[in-house]
Amino acid sequence: MNAPETLAHARAREAAHAHVDTQANLPLAGLRIIAVEQYGAGPFGTQHLADLGAEVIKIENPHDGGDVGRAVGPHYFGPGDSHFYQSFNRNKKSITLDLKKPEGQEALRRLAAEADVVFNNLRGDLPSKLGLTYAQLKDVNPQLVCGHLSAYGRTGSRAAWPGYDYLMQAEAGYLSLTGEPDGPPARMGLSIIDLMTGTTAAMGLLAGVVGARASGVGRDIDVSLFDVALHNLAYVATWYLNAGKAIGRETRSAHPSLTPSQLYRTQDGWIFLMCNKEKFWGVLAQCIGKPEWADAPEFKTFKDRLANRERITQELDAVLQTATTEEWMKRFAGKVPAAPVYDVAQALDSDFVAEQERLLEFDHAGGPVRMVASPVRAGAHPTRPAPAMGEHTDEVLRGAGFSDQQIEAMRGKGAI
Template sequence: MKPLQDVRIIAVEQYGAGPFGSVHLADLGAEVIKIEDPRVGGDVGRYVPPYAEGEDSLFFEAFNRNKSSLSLDLATPAGRAVFEDLVKVGDAVYSNLRGDVPAKIGITYDDLKHLNPRIVCCSLTGFGMTGPRQQEPGYDYVLQALAGWMDLTGDPDGPPTKSGLSMVDYSGGFVAAISLLAGIHAARRDGVGMDCDVSLYDTAMGLLTYPATWHLNAGFRPVRTRHSAHPSLVPFQAFEAQDGWLVVGCAKEKFWQRLTDVIERPEWADDPRFATFADRDRNRDLLLPLLEEIFAERTVAEWVEPLRAASVPTAPINDVEAALTEPHTIARDLLVETEHPRYGTVRQVASPVRVGAERPTYRRAPLRHEDADRLLGDLLGYDEARVSELTEQGAFGDLP
């Protein structure tokens, strides 16, 4: 069996953060039943450009592989009845909605415990289910601004800068997945479920980590650094070579000593201006221009090869294409393929979550309502008459 093959999750999810969290659980074998609102054509992720046609998009494929889909209108009594039957046979209800919405639509633990006292209700919201921003929509860009990330990112003379990836969304998905699994573990042990109140805001604040600790305890005020330099470890930053950029990092003293040999300045290893972390930090305005001149003398490859041979942390600054063709990417089986009726073979990156020796298998993202027959018939035991009745009562909305 796959690690999570005995876990069933009813996912009232949409867009990026929520689906990103549950896709890794689905990859590990969990049955993720994706509830899609027929009033809006299902998950909005199905329509994200530029690679979208009809109800299919490559964006949706990236976040929803290995899941099942059921088109269900929770605002109708019939749709709610189907949802409640799913709760009875589920382990968790997982959602990513605005903070006040789970209570409004009745998907919190108090709303559902009479159906299944062991149900875990994991809500990934923008700002949490309490607090003054509870009712505000939360998006990655907004959270990067509010939590101080953008103020930390970019060159000193440039504007505040967003990360090139939606890191609050993706980190929030991982946090929600951890919370959900912890809740299920406790519910199976104790026989009682719970709410998991997870938010993008909490995630973004939590990821401030040591700069927050430095500020809270020593008054540290972070500043943006030139060429993405580390705030205290020197050198640990991007350097420009003849034909591109590379990163060189001396996070330990031994790396600095090795670097001085590679750049043919062995005397700097014991130079009192540069010998220790503190010396190099104190004299960074002297040392870094010297290093920049040296790295500009050769190509990226001419530097990366000897630095790697000397076990100095280094890497070329790849573009996305180079990262996807990096030999280590291929060696780690990080590119996977699924077959899709519209797109044919779809290539995407694998989940980084690894459990045991067995490799995950991958199935394309579901078409909307694709799994209705199996879920309604096999799982819930509805006969054709019951399905017809529910359809007439609007449980499934306008079907694709």
């Protein structure tokens, strides 16, 4: 399996890296990531890096349909190609590889030898069983960063537990903070823990690469859904840990200590106001035609307003219901921190989203596909759709020095 590289292999290697050349202006061009990933959190993290120019090579199991996200409905571009899957995997490559077979392990090690990162989002007890840890791969690449995104971490009593976003929201207290006080516990509308854990993993991987390039020594980097969910409690956790104050839900999604900072009724719906600096209260009073409120003793400071929150809510509702949300937004624009309350369709169809070019479009499956652009603006570049399962298997393996005969032999053994 270790035949010397031929001219054909060298050319295959160049082809495997050709996409880097087309995105050479991006900050992560030249960074190579081998990703044993599926579903949401892991692919979301590596998509951040792929959008910034990294070469992300997904490893998918040839025997189980690959990334389970391919089957997540209800909307599909075709078999094994769901809208959900496309949302997390653009600008990547896909190879099939059975890591439980010796041939799969040999291919993994060859790929790891030329990679910056080997990443997975498996259950915490699985990376070591599949040869994905730094201790298992450092002999082929001492600078390698091995990233692990799991539900509860790779150590401790829950290492072998499966876990999902909503479970983390429940156990980390989110459901006690979301919704109306007299309603049942409520989760956030998005899989926010998956998304933030993926983003945190991307940050961790880049930190690991910076350290490895400086020291010549790689490491394991661990991120878990539970740890991120807990870390997101931030100041709420600090309040409880130091002042013994465990906050709960507030009416109309109000800030626990600042007013006005919540939902208010308008003539045709709702608006969210956030006067989170003292100066904004006076500006708001002017904009709504109530300048006397700025100096009223019962409203003058944050403390005063918090003590009179219910009255302020009633007074603001009465004024704001005299005009539409759009009309108030025109009055407040750039003066008072305010936002209309949109549904998803209104949010994506808004004039500001169009002005800022926050949606991208590319060709896939015989037609245009539209998605939300990366939030990191690093220059224009072409976008490729998420890959078909195993689309780049032969290309990537040739680039790693495998001959066509060796690739076919692996295929015959079910390793790819």
